[in-house]
Amino acid sequence: MKNNNANFYMPEFSFNGIGNLIPGQGYQLKVSRAYPAFTFHRELILGCMDSTMLNFDPEANFQANLCIPYVYGCVDSTMFNYDVLANTDDGSCEPYVYGCIEDTMFNFNAVANTDDGSCTAIVVGCTDVSMFNYNAYANTEDNSCVEVIYGCTDALAFNYAPAANTNLGCLYEIISADTFTEPANTGANMTVGVNASKLDQFEGGTIGAFIELEGVLTCVGSETISTGFFGIAIWGDDSSTPEADGLASGAIPTFAILYDGRVFWLEESPKFSGYVTNGNVVINDGTLISVSEGCTDELRVTRW
Numbered sequence: 001m002k003n004n005n006a007n008f009y010m011p012e013f014s015f016n017g018i019g020n021l022i023p024g025q026g027y028q029l030k031v032s033r034a035y036p037a038f039t040f041h042r043e044l045i046l047g048c049m050d051s052t053m054l055n056f057d058p059e060a061n062f063q064a065n066l067c068i069p070y071v072y073g074c075v076d077s078t079m080f081n082y083d084v085l086a087n088t089d090d091g092s093c094e095p096y097v098y099g100c101i102e103d104t105m106f107n108f109n110a111v112a113n114t115d116d117g118s119c120t121a122i123v124v125g126c127t128d129v130s131m132f133n134y135n136a137y138a139n140t141e142d143n144s145c146v147e148v149i150y151g152c153t154d155a156l157a158f159n160y161a162p163a164a165n166t167n168l169g170c171l172y173e174i175i176s177a178d179t180f181t182e183p184a185n186t187g188a189n190m191t192v193g194v195n196a197s198k199l200d201q202f203e204g205g206t207i208g209a210f211i212e213l214e215g216v217l218t219c220v221g222s223e224t225i226s227t228g229f230f231g232i233a234i235w236g237d238d239s240s241t242p243e244a245d246g247l248a249s250g251a252i253p254t255f256a257i258l259y260d261g262r263v264f265w266l267e268e269s270p271k272f273s274g275y276v277t278n279g280n281v282v283i284n285d286g287t288l289i290s291v292s293e294g295c296t297d298e299l300r301v302t303r304w
Contacts, residue, residue, distance in 0.1 A: 002028045054087055080113050106139045132165050150252050150274065159254050159265065168252045168274075171210065173217040175256045175263055180208050181219045186246040188236035190275060192221070193282040195229040203227050205259030207266070209234045211251060213244045220247055225257070236277050247275035257288070265289040 002008050002018075004026050009018045047060025048067040055068045073086025074093040081094050099112030100119040107120045125138030126145040133146045151164025158171045173179075194207065202225045209221035209232065221234030234253060237246040247253060252274055255266040269285040 002030075150271070168250070171212055171217060171254055173212070175208075175210055175217065175254070175265065177258055177261060177263060179210060179217055179219060179256075179263075180206055180222060180258045183209075183219050183221050183235050184245050186235045186238040188238065188246065188277045189221075189233045190236070190277060190279040190281075192232045192234055192272070193229060193280065194223075194225075194232060195282055195284050196286060198286065198288070199225055199257070200227045202257050202259040202264075205257055207232060207255060207257050209253035209255055211247060211253045213246075220253055225259075234275065236275055249276065250274035255283075255286075262290065 007018045009016045044062055045057070045060050046062050046064040046066075047057030048055045049060050049063045050056055050067045051058075053067040054070050055066065068087065070088045071083075071086050072088050072090040073083030074081045075086050075089045076082060076093045079093040080096045081092065094113065096114050097109075097112045098114050098116040099109030100107045101112050101115045102108060102119050103110075104122075105119040106122045107118065120139065122140050123135075123138045124140045124142040125135030126133045127138050127141045128134060128145050130148070131145040132148045133144065146165065148166050149161075149164045150166050150168045151161030152159045152170035153164050153167040154160060154170045155162075156172070158174050160170070192209070199207070205225045206222055207225050208219050210217055210219055212218065221232050223230065223232035235246040237244055237248050252272050255268050255272075257264045257266055265288070266283075267287040267289065268283045269287075270281075270283075272281060272283075
């Protein structure tokens with residue numbers, strides 16, 4: 001082969017005096033035999049000629065060591081499972097979901113994939129706010145809840161209730177016949193219905209409700225006992241006056257019966273749950289205990 005500068009390329013002698021071919025230049029080619037279909041090769045295009053590779057170049061005519069295999073994964077850098085090595089998205093991208101990812105925690109979030117520092121330890125206890133042992137710090141119920149039982153929790157009081165766990169209505173003065181006074185009309189009351197056949201034996205006697213107000217045993221309700229159903233109004237505190245003159249909200253009085261000069265303490269059933277202005281409750285049974293003056297022994301008259 002000879003160029004227009006008369007430089008030669010003789011492959012049989014491994015001699016190249018021409019160097020690289022220059023586009024647009026003319027060259028003379030001498031062959032040893034005829035090549036009817038001879039053409040000069042088109043432009044050299046380097047590239048990956050493997051069609052199974054990511055960067056396959058259908059225009060390439062010379063294989064270069066540039067082929068890159070497919071690596072499937074999430075190629076979105078804003079996603080939780082972004083794969084820095086992937087070059088081909090496979091639809092597996094997952095968004096960030098923040099939450100507690102520790103499965104031993106109270107607020108473990110099975111959907112979360114990114115911890116946000118919100119994990120809260122499990123604290124077992126009673127989670128019912130209406131219960132006596134409600135634990136404000138508990139987040140997991142352990143079935144330890146104990147119902148509120150109102151009553152006098154002072155063993156020195158006359159009406160001490162061993163089963164009570166919430167103190168309300170302790171009496172330190174024994175109810176006597178003189179304690180059955182006309183209650184003050186404070187303008188606020190609730191009705192206690194009485195429908196206990198057990199009290200029929202005291203027909204004509206008086207049932208009263210008592211509580212200590214500022215250290216003084218006070219009658220806050222009384223009514224003559226009749227057979228069958230009857231009602232007794234118990235009076236609440238008059239909020240317009242500075243002194244306590246009736247039952248505060250939620251207060252529980254002690255009920256007693258005066259009959260033929262004798263006084264009996266009545267453990268009502270169901271248990272009175274607390275004073276509520278304009279409320280209504282019904283006593284339909286109870287236990288009687290003798291508390292007459294001069295008698296220090298409790299006498300259970302009857303129970304059924």
